[in-house]
Amino acid sequence: MSAILPDYGASADGHLAARVGDIAYIAVPCASGFRLASGWQPRRRIGEWSEADVFGSEGIVPDAAGFRAHVEDVARHLTQCAALGRKEVCMRVSTPWGMSQGATIYAEGVVCHSTASHGGFKLDRARNAALHPALRLKGGWYEEDGDWARVAVGYPDIFTDREKRSADRTLRDWEPDTWEAVHGRMLSAEESFTRDRQRFEREHAADWVVISAVTSKRHPGFIETIAAIGGRRDGSDRCAWLVPAAEYSAGSHGFVIDPARHQPIPA
16 A cells, blocks of 8 residues: 655745645744644645644644654554544443444454544453553443553554554553553653652652632732642641743643742732
8 A cells, every 4th residue: 555645835824834645734823933723634735725624633743844744644644543444333332421323343352432422442351461460451332532552562463653652641540550561661751741740749849839829910920829738738737939931831741839939028
């Protein structure tokens, strides 16, 4: 089967654009580079496209090279999908998310269902039993937001490279215990969002960590924050602080107050 190749050009707005399979992409300039705007392929030449044709968003890239890398990765994904031979079928099946409205057969015993509200994979008894014990869920249902990654990690041969990277990242970030059980080693804070969060909580267990913040009307140029010890929201002591707006950034896990520099707001 021949590879799916991107077709590049410039949109009517002069933005870098690409057609890959049935997907249209436009690199829309933004403060940090380009927004990956996407949509179903307009039935016009690339030069006639506009931002109104691409309503979706697939993230931010820093430059044109990043845009092309993303498009090329999608093209490889679509080529691999075609080679895997997945089949779209209709099945009258009740799922944990409602009646199946459409299904994709990935392989014998591995079916992905979609419903009006959600979806996910169903593994038959043999397929589910063959999964690594740390990946296996009782009943064989794997919802599409996170649990699907268990299926992709357990059966990598029926997923694309792009899907396998996403699955690995999903388990690393949100289910590190599962990832570690499968791979036989511990994840560092740099390798996992959850492990990094746990490190942050250990290091700042006795610090004031912001739990809410608003732009101050009384003190222009400042942010009014409410902080709790360790960032806990369980009724622990809380205190209000002023933080310069130019300095404040919530970050991945929270902003830590420095009592030596930040000013408490009287109750």
